[in-house]
Amino acid sequence: MDKPLKAIVKGCIKHNPQSQRELYEMFAPKMMALCMRYVKSASEAEDVLQEGFMKVYRNLKKYKDTGSLEGWIRRIMVNTSIDHIRKEKNHSFQLELNEEIASNQQEHIVSSLEAEFIHSLIQKLPDGYRVVFNLYAIEGYSHAEIGKKLNINESTSRSQYTRARALLKQQIKEAYLIKHPYRDAI
Amino acid sequence: MPSNEFERHIRQKMEGLSYPPRPAVWSSLEKQLKLQRRSKAILWWFLTGFVLLALSSAAIPRMFLPNASASAAQIALAQAIDKEIPVSSSSLENASFGSDSTQDHNLSSSSTLTNKTTSSQGQATLGDKKAASGPIGTSPATYRSVAARSGSHSPQAHKEEDQPLALKQNKHTESDNKIQADTYVSRLLPAEATFSTPEHESSLPLSVSAKRIIQQNRSLKDFSLASLSTDLLEIDATWKEIPILPIHNKDKFSRWWLGASVRTEWSDNRTFKQFGNGNIGFQDITTDYSEIEGWSVANPFSPLNQPTPVYKVSFPRLSNSIRFIAHYDINGRFAFQTGLSYQRSENGELISGLLPGDFRPNGIVNVSDLALEQESSYKFRQERLQVPIHIQRLIGQGKHRLAIGAGAAFNFNLVQGDENIQAIGNGAERQVLLAYEAIQSQLEGALQYQYLIQPGTKIFAGPNYSHFINGAFSGRSAPEQMRYQLGFEVGILWKLGK
Numbered sequence: 229m230d231k232p233l234k235a236i237v238k239g240c241i242k243h244n245p246q247s248q249r250e251l252y253e254m255f256a257p258k259m260m261a262l263c264m265r266y267v268k269s270a271s272e273a274e275d276v277l278q279e280g281f282m283k284v285y286r287n288l289k290k291y292k293d294t295g296s297l298e299g300w301i302r303r304i305m306v307n308t309s310i311d312h313i314r315k316e317k318n319h320s321f322q323l324e325l326n327e328e329i330a331s332n333q334q335e336h337i338v339s340s341l342e343a344e345f346i347h348s349l350i351q352k353l354p355d356g357y358r359v360v361f362n363l364y365a366i367e368g369y370s371h372a373e374i375g376k377k378l379n380i381n382e383s384t385s386r387s388q389y390t391r392a393r394a395l396l397k398q399q400i401k402e403a404y405l406i407k408h409p410y411r412d413a414i
Numbered sequence: 415m416p417s418n419e420f421e422r423h424i425r426q427k428m429e430g431l432s433y434p435p436r437p438a439v440w441s442s443l444e445k446q447l448k449l450q451r452r453s454k455a456i457l458w459w460f461l462t463g464f465v466l467l468a469l470s471s472a473a474i475p476r477m478f479l480p481n482a483s484a485s486a487a488q489i490a491l492a493q494a495i496d497k498e499i500p501v502s503s504s505s506l507e508n509a510s511f512g513s514d515s516t517q518d519h520n521l522s523s524s525s526t527l528t529n530k531t532t533s534s535q536g537q538a539t540l541g542d543k544k545a546a547s548g549p550i551g552t553s554p555a556t557y558r559s560v561a562a563r564s565g566s567h568s569p570q571a572h573k574e575e576d577q578p579l580a581l582k583q584n585k586h587t588e589s590d591n592k593i594q595a596d597t598y599v600s601r602l603l604p605a606e607a608t609f610s611t612p613e614h615e616s617s618l619p620l621s622v623s624a625k626r627i628i629q630q631n632r633s634l635k636d637f638s639l640a641s642l643s644t645d646l647l648e649i650d651a652t653w654k655e656i657p658i659l660p661i662h663n664k665d666k667f668s669r670w671w672l673g674a675s676v677r678t679e680w681s682d683n684r685t686f687k688q689f690g691n692g693n694i695g696f697q698d699i700t701t702d703y704s705e706i707e708g709w710s711v712a713n714p715f716s717p718l719n720q721p722t723p724v725y726k727v728s729f730p731r732l733s734n735s736i737r738f739i740a741h742y743d744i745n746g747r748f749a750f751q752t753g754l755s756y757q758r759s760e761n762g763e764l765i766s767g768l769l770p771g772d773f774r775p776n777g778i779v780n781v782s783d784l785a786l787e788q789e790s791s792y793k794f795r796q797e798r799l800q801v802p803i804h805i806q807r808l809i810g811q812g813k814h815r816l817a818i819g820a821g822a823a824f825n826f827n828l829v830q831g832d833e834n835i836q837a838i839g840n841g842a843e844r845q846v847l848l849a850y851e852a853i854q855s856q857l858e859g860a861l862q863y864q865y866l867i868q869p870g871t872k873i874f875a876g877p878n879y880s881h882f883i884n885g886a887f888s889g890r891s892a893p894e895q896m897r898y899q900l901g902f903e904v905g906i907l908w909k910l911g912k
Contacts, residue, residue: 243447243451245444245447245448248444248447249440249444252440252443256434256435256439256440257432257433257434257435258431258432260432260433260434260435261428261431261432261433264433265428270433273435274435274436274438274439277435277439278439278442278443278446281443282443282446282447285447342427343427343428343430343431344431346424346427346428347427347428347431350424350428364421365421365424365425366424366425366428366429368425393420396424397420
């Protein structure tokens with residue numbers, strides 16, 4: 229951790245508003261993107277972001293200087309997002325494939341396979357797929373860890389991931405073909 | 415762990431991605447953080463105050479009566495005076511006020527020495543209890559050092575100038591009734607506690623008070639120094655000059671007036687906070703004040719659901735209140751006014767709109783599913799009970815007078831709202847809002863022309879200005895508080911008594 233960040237963390241622990249703001253400005257955009265991958269809408273993502281940052285400020289004194297601060301905040305945001313989805317759905321994750329999901333993807337006009345576009349495709353995955361995909365492919369959790377976190381079987385996590393991956397690939401492929409109609413499929 | 419190209423590619427893309435949240439998110443977060451800090455600060459404030467009070471209760475008598483001892487006779491005398499029962503001369507003779515007594519000072523007995531006067535001979539007499547305590551409102555905790563004033567009886571009496579302020583000897587003699595000076599200290603704390611949070615600094619000496627009271631031609635001068643400073647309140651010093659009046663003299667009551675007035679107030683516009691967060695929305699408020707506020711159309715397909723520009727047309731608000739007034743002429747130059755006013759404002763239906771996506775009126779109802787159509791209505795009513803406290807400087811005599819007043823008012827607000835949210839596909843939801851705003855403070859200044867139309871009846875008229883201290887103890891943020899209010903008040907006062 230470089231010195232300014234250390235100073236910011238120290239300030240946040242002392243409830244210094246300036247430091248709290250600096251920490252927020254430093255990480256909010258990335259964490260917003262993360263939250264948006266987990267929840268359905270931007271406004272929900274903002275709620276999660278806000279709740280997550282409150283947890284960050286409350287627990288910052290527990291943060292050990294050993295790992296990356298960004299990683300620590302990410303974990304808080306991931307957990308807050310999962311809690312939020314659980315609360316909203318009041319249950320278990322929707323594990324069936326929603327066939328309708330893919331039907332209107334072609335309505336999107338994309339200029340290229342930019343990060344934002346892939347992000348929007350991930351966002352449109354069904355809840356269960358989306359969460360498992362995010363946790364496994366992006367956050368790097370193992371299926372065993374995901375199973376524990378979401379209270380599902382490891383094998384369920386594995387199969388959810390396989391389906392999510394296939395669906396996402398399919399959507400990317402379709403988008404790519406829309407953009408480059410004369411090329412072969414990837 | 416994922417290891418193939420597809421996952422690596424996705425991860426790389428996602429790691430570099432960032433979406434700046436709307437500025438409103440930080441504002442909301444900041445509010446939550448402030449609230450958290452304030453709650454902590456208030457808790458500390460009370461804890462510190464409690465500890466200091468507890469310590470001071472034990473420490474003060476020891477500080478100011480270091481050598482004084484109360485003999486059994488003294489205590490009996492003090493208690494007897496307190497109860498206003500006859501005291502036998504033998505017990506008076508036996509009363510020893512000397513500092514050479516070795517008996518331990520009794521803390522509770524020092525408190526009972528309040529309100530006593532002694533003669534110049536050191537012989538305790540029942541003094542004018544009221545003169546010492548009644549009109550100036552001495553608190554029960556206040557005490558005067560009887561032992562110190564009776565120092566002539568003590569072989570080791572301190573010289574007057576060597577004594578602490580509280581122990582200075584009373585110069586009063588029975589033949590000098592016109593001038594009676596006494597100084598005493600109430601609740602003088604030796605220390606000041608200061609605590610601070612990054613945005614909040616408060617000092618807490620609680621009530622430090624030093625009083626110099628001079629009775630001269632039936633008037634008391636009372637200088638109090640008190641310091642109580644928080645982010646909500648700061649009191650530094652007060653100066654009072656209060657006439658002493660015989661308790662059964664009806665003149666006392668003739669200084670009181672009761673009256674009523676009508677105020678018409680013109681305030682800055684009021685807006686509704688956090689009311690509406692949709693992409694398309696419109697609200698129209700046209701009741702006792704006029705205001706149009708809305709959101710222009712933005713791109714409803716924006717992936718970020720960005721907030722849209724706000725446009726607003728607002729007009730000043732006019733409202734009326736009725737105030738019942740108690741007016742007291744302190745000494746012809748100053749007057750004290752207080753009262754009670756009631757005001758009620760209400761507006762009708764407020765919102766209708768077509769709102770795709772999320773709509774969070776007031777942050778209370780969250781219809782987060784993809785509703786294609788929503789209707790909302792909101793009725794809002796605020797009832798305000800106000801207690802104003804004014805000190806007026808009176809200028810002029812006879813029939814015409816000008817009063818320049820300043821003071822504060824404390825408002826007790828009840829906010830009621832009624833929301834009815836309907837969303838196609840989501841059924842209907844209804845919420846009723848009810849909230850108290852315990853205290854909303856305001857500072858006031860007023861100019862009044864008073865005219866005595868006949869003995870005992872005066873009318874007054876004049877402008878007033880109120881500056882609101884927003885957010886003080888306010889538990890909710892539905893209606894944004896007013897910042898200021900200009901008013902004009904007309905009223906009449908009837909004299910009580912003869």
